[in-house]
Amino acid sequence: MKLYSLIFIFLVSFVSITSHGQDKNATVLSIDDEKVTLEEFENIFKKNNRDSAITKQALDDYMELFINFKLKVSEARALGLDTVSKFKTELEGYRGQLARPYLTDTDMLNELIKEAYSRQKEEVHAAHILVKCDAKASPADTLKAYTKAMVLRERIMAGEDFGKVAVASSEDPSAKDNNGDLGFFTAFQMVYPFEDAAYQTKVGEVSMPVRTSYGYHLIKVLDKRTAQGEIHVAHIMVKPKLEENGEQNAQTKINEIHQKLISKELTFEDAAAKFSEDGSSAKKGGELPWFGTGKMVEEFEQAAFALKNDGDISQPVKSSFGWHIIKRLGYKALPTYSEMEKELKSKVSKDGRSEKTRKSFVAKISKEYNFTLDNKVANAIYAKADTNVFKGTFKLKKGLMKKKLFTIDGQSKKVSDFVTQLNKRGVVKGLQQAPAEYVKAQLEKYTEDQLLAYEDSKLESKHTPFRLLMKEYKEGILLFELTDQKVWSRAVKDSVGLEKFYEENKKNYMWPERADVVIYTCANEQIAEQLRKLVNQGRDRSAIAGELNKNSQLNLQIEEGVFSKEDRDIFSKLPYWRRGLSDNISNNGQIVIVDVREVLNASPKKLDEARGAITSDYQTYLEEQWIKELRAKHKYSVVKNVLYSIH
Numbered sequence: 001m002k003l004y005s006l007i008f009i010f011l012v013s014f015v016s017i018t019s020h021g022q023d024k025n026a027t028v029l030s031i032d033d034e035k036v037t038l039e040e041f042e043n044i045f046k047k048n049n050r051d052s053a054i055t056k057q058a059l060d061d062y063m064e065l066f067i068n069f070k071l072k073v074s075e076a077r078a079l080g081l082d083t084v085s086k087f088k089t090e091l092e093g094y095r096g097q098l099a100r101p102y103l104t105d106t107d108m109l110n111e112l113i114k115e116a117y118s119r120q121k122e123e124v125h126a127a128h129i130l131v132k133c134d135a136k137a138s139p140a141d142t143l144k145a146y147t148k149a150m151v152l153r154e155r156i157m158a159g160e161d162f163g164k165v166a167v168a169s170s171e172d173p174s175a176k177d178n179n180g181d182l183g184f185f186t187a188f189q190m191v192y193p194f195e196d197a198a199y200q201t202k203v204g205e206v207s208m209p210v211r212t213s214y215g216y217h218l219i220k221v222l223d224k225r226t227a228q229g230e231i232h233v234a235h236i237m238v239k240p241k242l243e244e245n246g247e248q249n250a251q252t253k254i255n256e257i258h259q260k261l262i263s264k265e266l267t268f269e270d271a272a273a274k275f276s277e278d279g280s281s282a283k284k285g286g287e288l289p290w291f292g293t294g295k296m297v298e299e300f301e302q303a304a305f306a307l308k309n310d311g312d313i314s315q316p317v318k319s320s321f322g323w324h325i326i327k328r329l330g331y332k333a334l335p336t337y338s339e340m341e342k343e344l345k346s347k348v349s350k351d352g353r354s355e356k357t358r359k360s361f362v363a364k365i366s367k368e369y370n371f372t373l374d375n376k377v378a379n380a381i382y383a384k385a386d387t388n389v390f391k392g393t394f395k396l397k398k399g400l401m402k403k404k405l406f407t408i409d410g411q412s413k414k415v416s417d418f419v420t421q422l423n424k425r426g427v428v429k430g431l432q433q434a435p436a437e438y439v440k441a442q443l444e445k446y447t448e449d450q451l452l453a454y455e456d457s458k459l460e461s462k463h464t465p466f467r468l469l470m471k472e473y474k475e476g477i478l479l480f481e482l483t484d485q486k487v488w489s490r491a492v493k494d495s496v497g498l499e500k501f502y503e504e505n506k507k508n509y510m511w512p513e514r515a516d517v518v519i520y521t522c523a524n525e526q527i528a529e530q531l532r533k534l535v536n537q538g539r540d541r542s543a544i545a546g547e548l549n550k551n552s553q554l555n556l557q558i559e560e561g562v563f564s565k566e567d568r569d570i571f572s573k574l575p576y577w578r579r580g581l582s583d584n585i586s587n588n589g590q591i592v593i594v595d596v597r598e599v600l601n602a603s604p605k606k607l608d609e610a611r612g613a614i615t616s617d618y619q620t621y622l623e624e625q626w627i628k629e630l631r632a633k634h635k636y637s638v639v640k641n642v643l644y645s646i647h
Contacts, residue, residue: 023038024038025037027642028638028639029063029066029638029639030635030636030639031071031634031635031636032074032635034074038645038646039468040471041066045066063638063643067631067636067638070475070636071630071636072626074634075482077478079482081478081482082474082478086481091473094477098469099466102459102466103358103455103456104349104358104361105358105361107360108361109348112353112357113341117340119186120227120334121226121227121334122186122199122227123185123224123225123226123227124185124223125182125183125222125225126182126185126201126222127163127179128166128172128182128194128218128219128220129149129162129169129170129180129218130171130175130214130215130216131145131148131171131209131216131217132214133146133216134430135213136430138430145215145216149218152165153206153208153209153218156206156220162179162220163179166179167179167180180220181222183294184223185293185294186227186292189293189294191213191351191352192353193352194210194212194219197210197217197219198219202221203222203223204220207220228293228305229332229333230291230292230332231290231292231328231330231331232287232330232331233288233307233328233329234268234269234284234286234287234326235278235281235286235327236257236268236275236276236324236325237277237278237281237321237322237324238253238257238275238276238277238322238323239277239323240322240323254325255316256552256554257271257554258316260554261325262313268286268313269285269286274521274557274588275554277322290330297319299319300317300324303317303326304326304328307326307328310329310330310331312327312328313327314327358448362448362451365451365452366451369451369455370408370409371451373405373406373447374403374406377400377405378405378443382439383436384396384400385438385439387435389422390427390429390438391427392424392425392427392428394419394422394423395419396415396419400415401415401416402414402415405417406447406450408450408454409454411454418443418446421446422442486622486626487623488619490622491615491619497618498607498618499607501618502607509614510605511564511600511603511605511609512565512602513565513600513602515596515597515598515599515600516596517561517562517594517596518560519559519560519593520535520556520558520592520593520594521556521557521559521590523554523556523590523591524590525584527548527591530548531556532593534548535581535595562600570585570587570592570594573585578596579598580596581595582595582596
């Protein structure tokens, strides 16, 4: 959520409030006519000081930040920012997100979390055949797709090869290339109905048609295995160049590197630093983040998990990205349930499993609020349903419209409320349902929505953590909007003010002494000597590389650009910048020659060259000036004995 990456309050989770004898409603801070309770301040303070000792100094320091926050919020309210539609819409959006954990069946959620963990212990290798069917397809089209899937299944059960049927009949385009084979996967890597069917189907068997949002799937389980866990590797990568013999040169280069590793002429880390063309990992000795099944391209993943011991090095491996040599650095099995519970909860809440928790929760609050549906009235509606329900023009007689349809906690909804909502959908296309079936489905959805809306309206009174959280978000949005106007956007748009700030502070934005250079890294002194001759002859860099790398792609590497002395370690071996070719510099068994084309003296950066840093500093300046104005404008006081009651 954008605003909490930009303000000082970070809403991670609710911290229980213990006021040690103090009334939680006692006033700890007054700003003009607004009173801030101990409960509110302590809640926020403890969220942001979880691991710190609570001292009077810590409370005083945090109160100063809190005063700044509250002053800005008060200013935002005074300007009416809490009345504009944009604010209301954004707050409503955040409320919807924050309410989700309170509108779910936690018992069902915990069951699904445990199921997901159980499945994470096992990986399924499956192939599938897809018969597309839109989620909103008519019953006739749905039946047609199902029938087609069943015909395909019968052919397979009669002996036809699953892969050949997939190539010929699957509507998943990738089936033409992979025979429908999806490789190994685990929980959360497929949509839930597909995953559920795959885990419940035995190895070698073909499932009945499985409905997902994509259509109907036939799933053949090819294998199941214990989860591979996660592996930590480093790699050296060589990318084929877009030139004649580019692929061949890349393969030759990777084989040469591999030979140097096997002969121990180079360590893996040195080889990665010198030769790997994966810039993000080369500086770290080729090290990559930990990964598990399905996170890397198949060729890379298989080669990595095939390494049995830490320190083992693979043969060159070809993938869609280029050539790799992989070194195993570490391995770990699946974490324990307690270690994964938080992550699993987040995933379960976001995928198709969440619909199960929703249905279960609706059933629970139906009992809590004594929900009753008048089936006689509902049946009367179904009996009168006609094609107008698909046009948004459905009408019933006044007598029926006035009747009570259902009650929630003693509050009733009339037939007219439902019909009005039904007609708001307008024209509904692409459905072939019978009008009565459509109305029945819509009434079920309407009653569920009304139950959830009623529970939502009770959240502040039922759950103190939610009430406090909503207050913080409301104030956070106000703070964000006003700070954007006063500081962030202003600093970007106020070109005159930014220019003035830059002129007054340009000494803070200096380029160090730099040089425009070409860095030649030679395999040995013989190559370095040949290089000098070719450079002095005026040969261009492309020709030089072609000449010296005829026998080995490792003979010469070239890098050029404008650098300061701190940009490359090799520059520390140059006593000073001097135009022309440097002396030979020994570095990691290679010879480096630096060709200095131009020396650039230390000088202030231009505004455009440091705009990001200058704008950031200008924003800080505007913030400081704004806080001074607010503190002079408003009256505020802290009740110290209440503040210091926090322990």
